[in-house]
Amino acid sequence: MKGIIFITGATAGFGEAMARKFASEGYDLIITGRREERLEQVQKELIEQYGIKVLPLIFDVRNKEAVNTIIPMIPEAWQNIDVLINNAGLALDFSTIDEGNMDDWDTMIDTNVKGLLYVSRNVIPWMKARKKGHIINIGSTAAKHVYQKGNVYCATKHAVDALSQAMRIDLLPYHIKVTAIHPGAAETEFSLVRFKGDAGKAANVYKGFEPLHAEDVAQVAYFCTTLPPHVCINDLVITPTQQANAYYTYKETD
Structure with missing residues (x-):
C-alpha cells in the first residue's frame, strides 16, 4: 500500500477519474459523495479492478454537522491521509447578477467554499500531527478571470484560489504541500448540472473544439x-489547446 488518498465528490467527473488513477497506482482511497448507490458502485469497481482498499463516506460537503461527525469517526488506520483532494464543486445558474437565483448562489457558496473548509478543517490536524501531507484544491480558470454571467461561481473559485494561498502559508511549519489545480473547459457533468439537465445547452459549450477530459485532470493531479x-x-x-483562459476559446465552424 503506497498511501491513502481522500477525494471528495468521487461519484463522477474529476473525482471519479482521480480515484481511478490513484487506485491504478496502488493507493488506498477514501471517497465521498452524496449518491450512495453510485459511490458504492465506484468502490466495488476499484476493489475488483485494482485490489486496493476503499472506504466510502456518504455525505454532502455542505452539511457541516455530517462532515464534523463522519470524518472524525473514520478508523484510526485510515487517518494517515497522505493526500486530500478537495474536488466537490459545481456551477449553477448562468445569468446576470441582478437576475441570479439566490438558492443557486447558496448552493455554490456552500459547496465550493464552505464544503472545502469543513472537510479541510477535519483532515488537516492529522496531517499536522505527522508533519506530512498534500492538499490539492480543484479550482477553475474562473478563479483567474471573471466572465460574463459567471459572477457567483467565479467568486467561489476565486475564494478557492485565496484559500489555497492561505493554507500554504498557515501550513508551512508542518511541511504540508498545497496545490491549486485550475481546469478550463472540461466535458464532465459540469455543464449538465449548470444548465439543470439541459443536454443541448451542455453539449453546445464544447462544440467546435476538444475539451479537457476528466482523465486529463486526474493525470495532472497524480503528477503533482x-x-x-x-x-x-x-x-x-490547465486548459484545452484551443482555450487561452476563462473567456477566450477558439471554436472551429462547420
Whole structure:
C-alpha cells in the first residue's frame, strides 16, 4: 500500500477519474459523495479492478454537522491521509447578477467554499500531527478571470484560489504541500448540472473544439503528488489547446 488518498465528490467527473488513477497506482482511497448507490458502485469497481482498499463516506460537503461527525469517526488506520483532494464543486445558474437565483448562489457558496473548509478543517490536524501531507484544491480558470454571467461561481473559485494561498502559508511549519489545480473547459457533468439537465445547452459549450477530459485532470493531479518531498507545485492552470483562459476559446465552424 503506497498511501491513502481522500477525494471528495468521487461519484463522477474529476473525482471519479482521480480515484481511478490513484487506485491504478496502488493507493488506498477514501471517497465521498452524496449518491450512495453510485459511490458504492465506484468502490466495488476499484476493489475488483485494482485490489486496493476503499472506504466510502456518504455525505454532502455542505452539511457541516455530517462532515464534523463522519470524518472524525473514520478508523484510526485510515487517518494517515497522505493526500486530500478537495474536488466537490459545481456551477449553477448562468445569468446576470441582478437576475441570479439566490438558492443557486447558496448552493455554490456552500459547496465550493464552505464544503472545502469543513472537510479541510477535519483532515488537516492529522496531517499536522505527522508533519506530512498534500492538499490539492480543484479550482477553475474562473478563479483567474471573471466572465460574463459567471459572477457567483467565479467568486467561489476565486475564494478557492485565496484559500489555497492561505493554507500554504498557515501550513508551512508542518511541511504540508498545497496545490491549486485550475481546469478550463472540461466535458464532465459540469455543464449538465449548470444548465439543470439541459443536454443541448451542455453539449453546445464544447462544440467546435476538444475539451479537457476528466482523465486529463486526474493525470495532472497524480503528477503533482509524485514530486520529491521538497518540491511543491503551488498553482497550476490547465486548459484545452484551443482555450487561452476563462473567456477566450477558439471554436472551429462547420
